[in-house]
Amino acid sequence: MRHMKRIGGVAALTAVALTMAACSAGGDGGGGADAAACAPSEGDVTLTFTSWIPGIEDAVAIWNEANPEIQVEVQTGPSGNAGTYQNFFNQLEAGNAPDLGQIEYDAIPNFRVQDGLEDLAACEEIVAAEDQFVDWTWGQVTLGTDSEVYGVPQDSGPMALFYRSDLFEQNGIAVPTTWAEYRDAAVKVRELGGYITNFSQSDINQFAGFVWQGGGEWFTNSGDEWTVDLTSDVSTTVADYWQDLIENDLVSVYPPWTDEWNNAYNSGEVWTWNSAVWGANSIASGAPDTAGKWSVAPSPQWEAGQAAAGNWGGSSIAVFKGTEHLYEAAKFALWLNSSEEALTSLNETAAIYPATKAGLELPVLQEGVEFYGGQKIYEVFAEAAGQVNPDFVWGPTMTQTYADVSDGFKAAISGDGTLADALADGQAKTIAALEAQSIPVAN
Missing domain, CATH: 3.40.190.10 (Periplasmic binding protein-like II)
Structure with missing residues (x-):
C-alpha cells in the first residue's frame, strides 16, 4: 500500500471550529491542546468503549489481561449509520457518552462540528505515533491540521x-x-x-x-x-x-x-x-x-x-468529550490500533486491514485465506489501496x-x-x- 498524502480539503473545518469552544478538556482555545489534560488518573480505571466490529471483545480481552489497572468494558451495537452514531449524539447531549467509540473517517467531521470529541494532541504518545500510520489515514483523524488529533486510525477500506x-x-x-x-x-x-x-x-x-x-x-x-x-x-x-x-x-x-x-x-x-x-x-x-x-x-x-x-469505510477509535480518563483512553486506543497482537486479532475476527505501516506487513496478511480457497486475498486489496484517490x-x-x-x-x-x-x-x-x-x- 502506497503512503498517501493528507487530505487537505478537510482543513476548512478549522474555520468552522473558530466559532466553537476549545475541543480538548482544558484546551486553551487557540488550537493547541493542553498537555495537562492528558495526565494519568489516580488509582484503577474502568473505561467504556462502544464498537460494532465483530470479535472486538477478543482484542479487548487481551488488553484487560495485561492491564489490570486499566480495564475496558466493551459494548457492541449496530454499525455507525445503522444507529450507533445517533446513539452517540444522544449520549453526548445527555452527558453520558462512553469514554471511547468507533467512528468511521467520514463521520469524524460530523462529530467535530458538534464539538463531541476530545483532542488527543494533548497526549504525547499519540502525537509521537503519527509516523506509525499510513499518511492519508492520519490525515483523516487530524482533518488536515497539524495541531489537532480526533482519533487513532484503525483501518482502511479499499x-x-x-x-x-x-x-x-x-x-x-x-x-x-x-x-x-x-x-x-x-x-x-x-x-x-x-x-x-x-x-x-x-x-x-x-x-x-x-x-x-x-x-x-x-x-x-x-x-x-x-x-x-x-x-x-x-x-x-x-x-x-x-x-x-x-x-x-x-x-x-x-x-x-x-x-x-x-x-x-x-x-x-x-x-x-x-x-x-x-x-x-x-x-x-x-x-x-x-x-x-x-x-x-x-x-x-x-x-x-x-x-x-x-x-468504503475505514474507522478510528475516538475519545468522547467529557471523559474523565483521557490519558488511559488514548493509551488503549493507540494499543488497539498499533500493537501486533491487537491487529492480528482484529484481522482474524473481522478482516480488519490495519492503518499502520507495520500492520500491513503482519504475517496474517501474507497468508492464504481458507474461506477463499486459499487465495492470498490481501494482495488484491493491497494493490487496490494504492489505487484509491487520497484527495x-x-x-x-x-x-x-x-x-x-x-x-x-x-x-x-x-x-x-x-x-x-x-x-x-x-x-x-x-x-x-x-x-x-x-x-x-x-x-
Missing part, C-alpha cells in the same frame, strides 16, 4: 470484487473487468435464476465508494466555503448505471445486514459483492455454507485498462447526507423516483443543513 468463482467457472461466465462487462454478466446470471449482486438501499458510503472510484467528489472547499456536488457527472453516471440494473431486475434489493441478505449469499442466489476489504469477514460469517467457493478480483473499471479503486473529501454533515440519500434510494427501489433524484434531493438537504449550522456554502 474495495474489490468478491465473487463466486465456482459459479462463474461452472457456467462459463468470465469474471468482469469493466462495468460494461459486469452488466453483461448480470444478464447471464439472471437467466440462470440468480442475481449478480445486491443493491444496498442504505449503504450510501458504498455508493460513495463507486463515485470515488470514478473520480468524482461530493464535497470540495475553497478556504472557508464548502461546495456540495452529489449530482456531478460522475455521480449521475454511477446512479444511472445502477438504476438500469434495478429497473431490469438484474440485481436483488434486499435490506443489507439482514438474515434475508445473508441467505441470498449463502444460497448462491447472489454471486458477487463489490465491497471493502473488511467484507471478507461479512461473507464468511453470513454465508458459511459457501466456504472455499469465493475469490477476490480487482473492481470492474469504467474504461478497459484503467486501475482505480474506491474506498476525496468528506463533508461535515455526512451522517445527515447519508440518511437523506438513503431515504431517496429506498423510494427509488419501490418505484418512486430514481437514484439520481435521490442524489439531487440529498444535495439540497445537505446544503440546507450546512446553512442551518452557519457553515459557509458556495453553492
